[in-house]
Amino acid sequence: MRKSGKLRFKGEGHYVIIGWSNKAQHSMNEIKEMDDKAKILLIDTLPESPVDHERFYYINGDVTDKTILERANIQQAKAVLIFTSDNEFDPITADGKSLITVSAIENYAIEKDKDIYTIVEVLKEKHVPNFKHANVDELVISGEALSNLMAKTAIHKESSRLIINLLSRKSGVDLWKVKKREIWKTYNDALEDLKNLGANLISDGTDFNLLSKLEEPIPDEAELYVICNKETYLQIPET
Structure with a gap:
C-alpha cells in the first residue's frame, strides 16, 4: 500500500x-x-x-x-x-x-x-x-x-561554469541561509566573522551590494546567504 x-x-x-x-x-x-x-x-x-x-x-x-x-x-x-x-x-x-x-x-x-x-x-x-x-x-x-x-556565457566566456558549479553539489560548496547573530551589528561584523569560519557572505536576500554598505546595521529581518561547504555551515553558531 x-x-x-x-x-x-x-x-x-x-x-x-x-x-x-x-x-x-x-x-x-x-x-x-x-x-x-x-x-x-x-x-x-x-x-x-x-x-x-x-x-x-x-x-x-x-x-x-x-x-x-x-x-x-x-x-x-x-x-x-x-x-x-x-x-x-x-x-x-x-x-x-x-x-x-x-x-x-x-x-x-x-x-x-x-x-x-x-x-x-x-x-x-x-x-x-x-x-x-x-x-x-x-x-x-x-x-x-x-x-x-546561455546569453551571459556568450558574452562572458565560461561564466556558466561558475554558476553550474555553485548549483552542483559536486563542487564541494553550496549556498546556505544563516541567521543573524546577536554579535553582528553591521554587515562588516558578519562578513569578518563568517570569513574567519571559512564562509563567504554574498547577500542579504536578493541584495548583493553588501560591500558598499558594510558599516550599515543589519536589520533583524535580514536573510543572509553564504557560500561554503557543508562542514563549515554546520560550524556557524545560530545565536
Whole structure:
C-alpha cells in the first residue's frame, strides 16, 4: 500500500514534491545531499512510487483534492515544490496547471490557518503576474533562466561554469541561509566573522551590494546567504 501511494503520511517537517519529472528527481537528490535526514513526499498519479527509499513517501491522487492534501499532511511540510511534467511543452497549459495546483494548496493553507511555503516552476516569465494572488513564496522561471545563462556565457566566456558549479553539489560548496547573530551589528561584523569560519557572505536576500554598505546595521529581518561547504555551515553558531 505504501508503494502504491495509498497510505497516509503522519510525519512533519517533510518536503513535498508535486509532479514527478527529471527536474523533480534532481531536486530530490540535491535535498537529500544537503539534508541527510530529509523526508521527501511525492504527490502524483503514477501507479506506484518511482523511488524505493526509507525516507521517500508517495501519495497517489489529484493534488487539487483536499483529501489528498490531508493524506500528505501538507500543512506540516517544510516546503512544497511544484514542477511541470517532462512532456509538457506548452507553457500556457503547464503554467495554468501549476497555478491551479498552488491555488488549491494555498486555499487549503487558509482553511487550516497554516503558512505553507510554496516554490513553483514557471515556464514563461510573462505568466508570473498571474501567480501574484496565489500567495506563492517563490517562482523559478525554468526555460528562460537557461536562455539567460546561455546569453551571459556568450558574452562572458565560461561564466556558466561558475554558476553550474555553485548549483552542483559536486563542487564541494553550496549556498546556505544563516541567521543573524546577536554579535553582528553591521554587515562588516558578519562578513569578518563568517570569513574567519571559512564562509563567504554574498547577500542579504536578493541584495548583493553588501560591500558598499558594510558599516550599515543589519536589520533583524535580514536573510543572509553564504557560500561554503557543508562542514563549515554546520560550524556557524545560530545565536
